[in-house]
Amino acid sequence: MIVVLVLLGGGIATALALHKSGGQDVPVSALTSAAPAATAAPAATTTSATSVPPAAVPVTTTVTATAPTTATATANAQTFADLYRNVNGGVVRIETTTCTGGGIGTGFLVAPNLVATVAHVVNGAAALSLTVGENGSGGTTSGVVVGIDPQADVALIRSNRPLTGHVFTLADKPPTVGQEIAAIGFPEGQPMTLTRGIVSGLDRSIPIEGLNRSGLIQTDVAINPGNSGGPMLATDGQVFGLIDAKNVEAAGLGYAVSPTTAAARLRAWNGSTTSVVSAACDHPAGPLPGRTLDPVVPPGSDPRTLAVAQALQAYFQAINAADYRTAWLQTSPRIRGTSPDSLANGDATSYDGLVVVHSVTPATAGAVLAHVTFTSVQAPDKGPNGDSCDNWDLDYSMIPSAGTWLIDQVRGHNGGQTHIAC
Numbered sequence: 547m548i549v550v551l552v553l554l555g556g557g558i559a560t561a562l563a564l565h566k567s568g569g570q571d572v573p574v575s576a577l578t579s580a581a582p583a584a585t586a587a588p589a590a591t592t593t594s595a596t597s598v599p600p601a602a603v604p605v606t607t608t609v610t611a612t613a614p615t616t617a618t619a620t621a622n623a624q625t626f627a628d629l630y631r632n633v634n635g636g637v638v639r640i641e642t643t644t645c646t647g648g649g650i651g652t653g654f655l656v657a658p659n660l661v662a663t664v665a666h667v668v669n670g671a672a673a674l675s676l677t678v679g680e681n682g683s684g685g686t687t688s689g690v691v692v693g694i695d696p697q698a699d700v701a702l703i704r705s706n707r708p709l710t711g712h713v714f715t716l717a718d719k720p721p722t723v724g725q726e727i728a729a730i731g732f733p734e735g736q737p738m739t740l741t742r743g744i745v746s747g748l749d750r751s752i753p754i755e756g757l758n759r760s761g762l763i764q765t766d767v768a769i770n771p772g773n774s775g776g777p778m779l780a781t782d783g784q785v786f787g788l789i790d791a792k793n794v795e796a797a798g799l800g801y802a803v804s805p806t807t808a809a810a811r812l813r814a815w816n817g818s819t820t821s822v823v824s825a826a827c828d829h830p831a832g833p834l835p836g837r838t839l840d841p842v843v844p845p846g847s848d849p850r851t852l853a854v855a856q857a858l859q860a861y862f863q864a865i866n867a868a869d870y871r872t873a874w875l876q877t878s879p880r881i882r883g884t885s886p887d888s889l890a891n892g893d894a895t896s897y898d899g900l901v902v903v904h905s906v907t908p909a910t911a912g913a914v915l916a917h918v919t920f921t922s923v924q925a926p927d928k929g930p931n932g933d934s935c936d937n938w939d940l941d942y943s944m945i946p947s948a949g950t951w952l953i954d955q956v957r958g959h960n961g962g963q964t965h966i967a968c
Contacts (some may be wrong), residue, residue, distance in 0.1 A: 563840050626728045629781055630740050635679040636712030637730050637738060637776065638663075640703070641923075642671040643868075643897050645827035652731035652776030652789070656716070660710040660787075662812055663775030664788050664803060665694045665701045666755075671893040672825035673934065675923040680738045684711045686933035687968040688899065688923045691823045693815025696756055699790055700808045702815045703753055706934055708968070714777055714785050716805040716812075721745045721786040728768045729778030729789050735833065741800070743752060743767030745786070750801060754791055761807055763787045766798035778802045817821030829890060831868035832897035837861060841901040841918075851906040856942055857951040862898045862920070878954040880946055895925040909943060914951070916942040917959055921968065 570736045636655040640663060642648050649923065651667030653676070661676060668674060670690045678684025687709070693702040721727065728742040747764030767779065769789050778787035787802030839862060841855045857876060864873035869911050874886035882889075901920040926932045939962070943955035958964040 639677040643830040648833040659705040672830040688820035692818035717784040731773035733770035741768040762801040829868040832866040878952040936965040
């Protein structure tokens, strides 16, 4: 079957409710999207290759804004190594929380506050996180999907703050057969990766997940779930396609959305500010990688620190999986109340990441104080002050219980502010 890059799964969960206020024809069975790497297989056999203030853009060759960027055009790039160094700062890792378990896909900056991707990466997202650049060099924030066309498989995200990084230009015409290209993305949710190949065909028509897609670019570049939405580039830095799908029953049969198809839609949505997607469930979950997160701990941590970190890991992983009862059981009887409903209502849509346990120090009566920072992404109506992304800096009072540690109180680190918007 053709698996268009498999959705990898969704956004970054918030803190405790305690912390917040509230072509060439191919059989349908052979096709699936190259979407983000997914945590749950889609019902259809075809999926995409992959899981938010406007500026005017020209109509043809680019979707860039006038604001300066940290990386400029790469017209003089001679190799793909040069290209990667010049543009990786504008490639975006997209994680979503969805009713089917979220996913991880790829996007790229077309303006400091606009991220282009494919529709199947973000469709049905309750919340999403945007991590910019290699190793997150541009930081993490959130955004809303302001334009989406599932038939063409194109979407546009508006970030909740301007992002620093290379702004890409879409080519004003399709590539040529035999042209060398490279794809940059996050295959299988792994760190940013560049693969290279050639354009092997143009104007392909294929049925994918019940939709008859046309005008696709065929390529032999290596793509996998998580690559969906990423840029397919020439050495001069122009985007000649958005990575979209692959045929998993064949070698070297991948597909990308044409730059002209994408550019027309991105231009049309450029001034939009309102979210056009939502999750049709009460408790959407994040991507699988977020459910196996490992908190960073100080080097040479003692057994107690490691045990506290393990308890916090169980809590955060449960939040990311929308398993609110398990998360609730990681809190002490004194604060947990009679049911997990309050926690579930407060943390619905949330996805936590970048969890760091900075220290664990003794407190009174056998308790310990754990200084923890993390980033949360959530739907604005679930975030403090309507935030969709927050950086938290908290002290967790933890008490021993039956061989583990339970959260007994949460407050801002050293009595200070609990969070700031991303």
